[in-house]
Amino acid sequence: MATTVCLTLLVPTPVQQRVIDFLLAQDAAQVEFSMHAVAARGPLVRMQLDEERVLGFAARTEVKLLLPQPVCEALLPPLRALLAGCDGGFWITPVQRFEAFDATAAAAAGAA
Numbered sequence: 001m002a003t004t005v006c007l008t009l010l011v012p013t014p015v016q017q018r019v020i021d022f023l024l025a026q027d028a029a030q031v032e033f034s035m036h037a038v039a040a041r042g043p044l045v046r047m048q049l050d051e052e053r054v055l056g057f058a059a060r061t062e063v064k065l066l067l068p069q070p071v072c073e074a075l076l077p078p079l080r081a082l083l084a085g086c087d088g089g090f091w092i093t094p095v096q097r098f099e100a101f102d103a104t105a106a107a108a109a110g111a112a
Contacts, residue, residue, distance in 0.1 A: 002068035004095040009063040009079070011088040013037070016061040022082055023065070026075070032065050032066040044089035060088065066098055 011019060016035060023033050041047075042058040052058040065072070072092060079090070 002070055004066060004098045005069050005072050006093045006095050006105040007067065007072050007075070007090060008093070009065070009083075009085060009088065009090045010038075011061050011063065012086055013059055013061045015086050016063075018082060019061075022079070022110055023063075031075075034064050036062045036064075038062045039068065044087075046087045053055045059063055064093060073081075087090055 009019065020035070023031060036111075038060050039055075039057040040062075045058050045060065047053050047056075047058050049058070060065040063084075067075070
């Protein structure tokens, strides 16, 4: 069984729909994801607006994907192409455990 990883994308909020469209085209049985608005600061974030520089952080969207390591590696090249030139980046972390609270309900939902 392949190792499950968490691929975290940090992208400018205006490109989030592009990412959503890409992810919805992927196999739902292989890719679980969520999106969150975040206040970001660090090496992956260029604060270009005066408001961002004053506040000390930039509004970004964080996308978290839980998926098998081989699927993650296969998604990286198209994601890089999709987000070329965008401010942001990604990181990958191992997932120690990934399961549904109610395995029966999750299996039924996946079969629907």
